[in-house]
Every structure is written in C-alpha cells, then in structure tokens.
Amino acid sequence: RARVAVLISGRGSNMAALLYAAKSGNCPYEIALVAANDPDAAGLILAKAEGVPVFAQSHKGMKRGEFDVILDREIRNAGADYVALAGYMRLLSPEFVGKWKDRILNIHPSLLPRYKGLDTHERAIKAGDTVSGCTVHLVTAELDDGPVLGQTEVAILPGDTSDTLAARILFAEHQLYSRVLSDYVSRELDPDWLVEKVGELALALPETH
Ligand code: GAR
Numbered sequence: 001r002a003r004v005a006v007l008i009s010g011r012g013s014n015m016a017a018l019l020y021a022a023k024s025g026n027c028p029y030e031i032a033l034v035a036a037n038d039p040d041a042a043g044l045i046l047a048k049a050e051g052v053p054v055f056a057q058s059h060k061g062m063k064r065g066e067f068d069v070i071l072d073r074e075i076r077n078a079g080a081d082y083v084a085l086a087g088y089m090r091l092l093s094p095e096f097v098g099k100w101k102d103r104i105l106n107i108h109p110s111l112l113p114r115y116k117g118l119d120t121h122e123r124a125i126k127a128g129d130t131v132s133g134c135t136v137h138l139v140t141a142e143l144d145d146g147p148v149l150g151q152t153e154v155a156i157l158p159g160d161t162s163d164t165l166a167a168r169i170l171f172a173e174h175q176l177y178s179r180v181l182s183d184y185v186s187r188e189l190d191p192d193w194l195v196e197k198v199g200e201l202a203l204a205l206p207e208t209h
Contacts, residue, residue, distance in 0.1 A: 001027070001028055001029055001030045003030055003078070003082070004022075004029045004030065004031055004032060004080060004081070004082045004083070004181065004185070005031075005033040005078055005080035005082070005083050006019075006034050006035070006083075006084045007036070007037075007071075007084070007085050007086065007088040008036050008041050008086050009036060009087055009088050010089070011041075011042050011087065012034070012043015012044070012047070012086065012087065013170060013174065014107055014177055015043050015047065016043070016046055017175075017177060017178055018031065018084060018178050019034075019047070019050060021182070022178075023050075027182060028186045028189075029181060029182060031047075031052050032053070033053050033055060033075060033078035034047035034054045035055040035071060035075065036055070036057075037056075037057065037067070037071075038056070038058060039056040039058055041056065043087075053078060055074045059090060064090075065093045065095055065096075069096075071096065072100075081185075082104070082105070082184075083100055083104040084104075084106075084181060085107070086107060086177070087107075088106075092139065092141070097140060097141045098141075102138060104138065104139035105136055105138060105149065105177075105180070106136070106138075106144070107134060108120070108135050108136075108137065109134050109169050109170075110134070110135065111132060111134075111151055112135040112137060112144060112148060112151075113145075116144035116145070120132070121162035121166050122162040124156060125156060125160060125162060130155065130156055131153050131156060132165065132169060133152050133153040133154045133172060134151065134172050134176055135148055135150070135151045136148075136150045137149055150183075151176075152172040152173075152175065152176045
C-alpha cells in the first residue's frame with residue numbers, strides 16, 4: 001500500500017476521515033505519519049490513540065525553509081510516498097514542494113479557482129453564490145493552486161451562515177478526500193499511466209545514434 005503522511009494544524013477531521021478510510025478494507029493507502037506544526041493540534045490526540053506515529057513541532061521562530069527541512073526528514077523517516085495536507089494552515093517552501101513534486105495533495109473548502117485563502121464560506125455567501133463546495137488538488141508553491149483532482153459541489157441554502165455552510169461542506173470534504181487520494185495513489189498501477197511515463201522517459205533520453 002502507498003504510505004501517506006498527513007499534515008495538520010488543528011482539529012484534524014479530514015485526517016480522521018483519511019485514517020478511517022485507510023483502516024477499512026481494500027484501501028490502497030495507509031497513514032504512515034501525522035505531523036503538526038502546532039503541538040496543541042487537537043487531531044494529534046486521535047492519531048496517537050489510533051496508534052499512528054505522530055510528529056509535532058511548532059514552526060514559531062523558524063524560517064519557512066528551515067522548518068520544512070525538518071518536516072521533510074520526518075516524512076522520509078516515516079517511509080511516506082505521499083503528503084496529504086489536511087487543514088495544514090502554512091504555505092510550504094518551494095524547496096519542499098519541489099522535492100515532493102506531484103506527491104502533495106491538499107483539500108480546500110471552496111470550488112477552486114474561486115476563493116483561495118481564508119474565509120471561503122463567508123465570501124461565497126456574501127457574493128450571493130448558490131453553490132460552493134470543496135476541492136482536492138495537487139500542491140504547487142502558490143497558495144491553493146495546482147491541478148484539480150476532484151471537487152464536490154454543495155448547495156448554499158437560504159439562511160446559511162458560514163458555520164452552517166462549513167459544517168455541510170465538511171461532510172463532503174470527508175467523502176471526497178479519501179476517494180481522490182485512493183484514486184491518485186492507484187494511478188501508478190494503471191497500465192496506461194505506466195505507458196505514458198515510459199513514453200515521457202524515452203523522449204527525455206538523449207539520442208545516441
Ligand atoms: C477544512 O475545512 C479544510 O478544507 C480547511 O481547513 C479545515 C480543516 O479542518 N483547509 C483550508 O482552508 C486550507 N486552505 P480539519 O482540521 O477538521 O480537517
């Protein structure tokens with residue numbers, strides 16, 4: 001099974017959803033590590049109780065790159081092949097993203113490219129939108145950017161507040177993330193994907209004749 005490190009900063013409900021999906025039958029990934037940039041992140045309690053290795057260190061007083069070197073080391077030591085951001089509220093350094101190219105996924109509570117950043121639900125309601133949702137995407141060095149792997153639309157109801165909308169979108173997040181992560185880590189077993197990769201590799205080789 002593919003090994004996934006989950007990065008959190010707080011509650012960790014998406015981490016829990018990924019973890020319980022991994023514990024159910026036939027899941028193509030397992031959780032190798034839960035790492036937090038805040039030792040008080042509530043999600044750590046659940047991860048520990050479930051017997052998942054955890055790493056927690058505050059990033060305070062450290063440069064972004066410096067902290068990410070430590071994170072990178074911990075993730076590699078855990079033998080992870082993928083990184084899943086789950087409410088990880090800190091931009092990763094370009095060096096880290098470069099090392100894990102196409103191997104970092106993030107979940108964001110809006111229909112990207114709409115509403116990158118914070119306060120997504122409040123902004124969607126204020127704009128008079130009738131639909132919002134959540135997105136799983138590959139991570140690049142830009143905030144909430146990168147190719148979209150999956151989205152779920154969620155209706156905005158009359159009278160919704162950012163809290164009621166957030167709660168409903170969170171349900172959709174929990175369903176979406178493990179499904180998209182499973183499909184994504186399975187792609188390397190797909191013969192078409194392999195053929196494509198071998199083709200790219202052949203094109204990149206220098207001609208020797
Ligand atoms: C989730 O709604 C997630 O989409 C969002 O933070 C929440 C974390 O909840 N992430 C972002 O806004 C990232 N830009 P959780 O800790 O319970 O998973």
